[in-house]
Structure formats: structure tokens, C-alpha cells
Amino acid sequence: MRLVISLDGKVLDEVPLSKPRTTIGRRAYNDIVIDHLGVSGEHAAVVQSPQGLRVEDLQSTNGTYVNDQAVEQQLLRPGDAIGVGRFRLLVADAEPAAGQDALPDSNGPVTLPAAGGAPARAEADADAVAQPAVVRVLDGAAAGREVLLTKERTTFGKPGVLVVAIERQGQAHVLSQVEGEIRARLNGAPLPGAGAPLHDGDLVDLMGTRLQFIGG
Numbered sequence: 396m397r398l399v400i401s402l403d404g405k406v407l408d409e410v411p412l413s414k415p416r417t418t419i420g421r422r423a424y425n426d427i428v429i430d431h432l433g434v435s436g437e438h439a440a441v442v443q444s445p446q447g448l449r450v451e452d453l454q455s456t457n458g459t460y461v462n463d464q465a466v467e468q469q470l471l472r473p474g475d476a477i478g479v480g481r482f483r484l485l486v487a488d489a490e491p492a493a494g495q496d497a498l499p500d501s502n503g504p505v506t507l508p509a510a511g512g513a514p515a516r517a518e519a520d521a522d523a524v525a526q527p528a529v530v531r532v533l534d535g536a537a538a539g540r541e542v543l544l545t546k547e548r549t550t551f552g553k554p555g556v557l558v559v560a561i562e563r564q565g566q567a568h569v570l571s572q573v574e575g576e577i578r579a580r581l582n583g584a585p586l587p588g589a590g591a592p593l594h595d596g597d598l599v600d601l602m603g604t605r606l607q608f609i610g611g
Contacts, residue, residue, distance in 0.1 A: 396448055396473070398441070399485040400427070409487075412448065417441045419479055420453070432582075432596030433457050433480030433607060441477075446470060448486065450477055457598070457607065463539050480596070481609060528568055528593075528610025530561065535604055544568060544610070552579075552601050559586070559601065561593065561608075568593045568610065577602060 396412045410417070410427055418425040422436040429438070435455035442449045448471040452459035460478030461469045471477075477484040528544040530551065542549065544561060550573060552558035557575035561568050570581060571590030578585040580600040599606040 397487050398427070398477070399487050401483045401485070402481060407482075412441060412443070415443050418453075419484070420455075427484075429479060429482055431480045431482070432594075433598075433609075434482070438479055439477070441471070448472075455479075457533055457605075458538075460539070465538055528608065530599075531607045531609060533598075533605040533607055541609075551599075551606060557601050559599065568608065570597075570599065570608075 398410045398412065398417075399406060400408045400410065414426065417427065418437065418440045419427045419429065419434075420436050420438040421429060421431065421434045425437070435453070435457070437453045438455040439453055439459040440451045442451060449468055450459060450461060450466065450471055451468045452466060457480060458465045460466065461471070461475055463476075463478065469475075471486045473486055473488050475486045477486070530542045530544060530549070532538055532540045532542075542551075544563065546563075548560055548562045550558055550560045552574070555574065557577060557579060558573040559579050560571055560573050562571070569590050570579075570586065570593050572579050572586055572588075579602075580586060581591055582598055583600075586599075593608045593610075595608065595610055597608040599608065
């Protein structure tokens with residue numbers, strides 16, 4: 396078996412699952428290193444078990460997903476897609492299908508570029524039209540829902556309790572609090588009264604409900 400790793404539909408690498416345990420995370424000692432703020436230092440592991448291939452979430456901040464469903468652990472089959480931050484790790488058979496080019500095997504840890512960077516094989520797309528920024532809901536009944544920030548101003552939260560707004564200002568997006576005495580938190584710190592610009596991977600906490608900003 397192998398993992399085909401992609402970002403925004405572009406394949407970045409393939410990793411053979413030859414070890415009993417393959418770890419995924421932001422720290423350099425993982426087998427698959429993903430340099431992105433939405434990925435925990437030790438995020439997930441893919442384990443060869445007697446029951447079959449299994450993915451385990453390692454108490455990551457933003458969760459591990461299989462086919463867009465949050466999981467703590469889950470048996471895997473070919474075709475399943477593991478979600479880690481903005482990255483997609485597709486479970487595939489050991490050999491590519493006939494006619495499909497294989498990427499070179501990796502003999503050591505695989506380090507992927509930050510999601511905000513431009514992978515080498517995506518350079519040809521540098522002049523493509525930018526996609527709208529997105530807010531992904533990480534908790535609660537709406538977990539996994541994504542909201543495209545196509546309007547000049549988009550609000551989130553519970554009216555009368557805590558509401559924040561994300562406003563487009565040119566190419567930037569600025570987060571500010573509209574309602575509520577308790578401050579929203581941005582990457583673990585109280586949101587300043589004047590608001591703050593958002594960067595790819597930023598986490599917004601609305602009294603326990605977390606949102607992740609995905610965009611430039």
C-alpha cells in the first residue's frame with residue numbers, strides 16, 4: 396500500500412507504507428513531515444495492524460479525517476482519503492495503475508512544503524486565477540462545513556452572544572469582533588479590539604467552536 400499526497404488537487408508525493416507505523420506531523424522526526432500551521436507536531440499515524448491498515452489520530456488540534464469524517468481511529472481501504480489540515484493522503488495499492496506515472500520512491504522521511512508555498516510541480520499554475528478564501532468549521536454538528544468568503548463581509552457566531560466578521564480588504568482578510576463581551580481567540584490569544592489580519596491556517600475560537608481560515 397502507499398499514500399498519494401496532494402494539496403488542492405495537485406499531487407506532491409507518494410509514500411510506500413513499508414513500515415509497521417508511519418507517522419505524520421509538523422515536527423521533523425515524523426516519517427511524513429507537513430510544514431503547515433493546521434498540522435500538529437504529532438498529528439496522526441498509519442499503522443499496519445492484524446485487522447488491516449489503520450489510521451490513528453494522535454490527539455491533534457484540528458483532527459484527522461477519513462473521507463471527510465472526523466475519526467480517532469479507522470480501518471482503511473484503497474480509495475480512502477485521509478485529511479490532515481489542507482492535505483489529502485489517498486490510500487492506494489502498492490503499484491500505480493497501468494499507464495499512470497509513478498513518482499520516485501522515498502528512502503527516508505518525506506517533507507512537504509507549507510500549504511502557502513508553491514510546490515515545484517505547480518509552478519506552471521502560478522498565473523492561475525486565485526480561488527476564494529475559505530473558512531472550515533472544525534467542531535460541532537457543522538464540523539467539516541466550508542464557507543467560501545466571496546462576500547465583502549461574512550459573519551460567524553451566535554447573535555447576542557459572540558459574533559465575528561471577516562472582511563475583505565483588497566487581497567487581505569481581516570477578522571474583527573462584532574458582538575459579545577467574551578473575546579474571540581485567534582491562534583489561542585484574545586482577538587485585539589482593532590481586529591487582526593488572517594493568514595492561511597489561522598484558527599479562530601468562538602467559545603469552543605473552532606474555525607480555520609484557509610487562504611492567502
